[in-house]
Amino acid sequence: MLCSLKRGTLKNVSNMPTIPQDDAFVLNEVKNACKNIFKCMQCGVCSGSCPSGRHTSLNIRKLVRKAAKTADVLHDEQLWMCTTCYNCQERCPRNIDIVDAVLMIRKVAVHEGIMHSEHRKVSELLLEHGHAVPIDKDNREKRIKLGLNELPETVHKYAEELEEVKILLTSCGFDRLLNRAGKKDAGSEEI
């Protein structure tokens, strides 16, 4: 399934306790998520505008075509090379919301248990601290040196406010979503 991936960069968690989904179901999910992709005439304005495509293997035109055809797009490493700069979406002559579609395809992928380990770590930081980038020792010191409070006026300073964020994320099932995406680090599984 993950033959298009560089070994060790993404993790397939098919061995985790998830409900197996057949490709038709997933393709339907992708199609529902980005209906207007089917308007694409493959003109290539998108890939010509793509800053990531200048330097990486991302070909957004081909990715859009793939998304319209097959659920394999969920396993395509290119899906995660988009910086969401919106150039392609701004310039598409058919007004396809390309970046919005990329975000929605990613969402289907994550819900299928496909997630970069780094993204899972960032998500765990949000769950634990309410910040995707929490404070560290160096920056506590920098804050004091600048004359700021050691902790910012955020959930870092107010425990009861952090508890609210945790309740929200748990209510939404965000913690269960991460558990579904497995607990092993990228590269530790056979792909």
Place this chain on the structure above:
Amino acid sequence: MKGLTLFLGCVIPNRYPGIEMATRLCLAKLNIDCTDLEGASCCPAPGVFRSFDEPSWLAVAGRNIVLSEKLQRDILTICNGCFASLADANHMLKSDPVLRERTNEYLAKIGKEFKGNIEVRHIIEYLYRDIGTDIIRSHIEKPLKLRVAVHYGCHLLKPSKSRELGDSNRPEFFDELIECLGATSVDYPDKMECCGAGGGVRSALKDESLKMADHKLSRIKEAVIDCIVNACPFCHMQLDAGQEEIKQRTGVDYNIPVLHYTQLMGLALGFPPEALGIDLNVTNNGKFIEKIEEML
């Protein structure tokens, strides 16, 4: 005019606190009515959390907005990512009754309700539209004789359908804000190109991400400038810390000072570089600081 709350986000208070200090100093000096947004969290970051799970992204963003609604103040963001998340979430919750009802069911669990009666602002468009370059100019104590490479960052301008800031290909408002401080905004090739950090690329695919930063920095270096000025701490981190990461990978040392706009403005308003945390970048800004001190 409605007052503001300062939304800090994650990267500014926890990685570049100098930008937080600079923002506080500038807002006070310009007599802008802005209070802290106590208990705010991550926005949450649009490029990652929005694409992982929209209901939880919207619920946490909704909570941040509700904190400011309770104070009857608009939110002031100082980060393109926070602006993208909160402005988009605010718009979605205001305009889509189904999303609003669902999100309010989650928010009810913590005794909160989204009402939809405030706006989300970004400091660059706020300064330009609500304060204006003339008023800013009247507060300047030290005109800055600097050549600046401005970096707008993507999410300040795009998607343009929900930003209402005009042409995203050739914008000028940020350049005008730079020039009203006495500095020159220098044109350079690929000025509007992405820094490469967004969309979770920097966190998951660092090498690919840095190729984009490397390209942008190489173009800026050719323009012979004194510093890069941005509107977003994530671009700031990519262009500043990224220089060290690129040096480790390729041996190329750009050594370009990177400032958030509030830090540049702070210099023009008369604050010393150290008060604004300009000495706290990963890149050594020693020579730039010497130049500023000679100028002042």
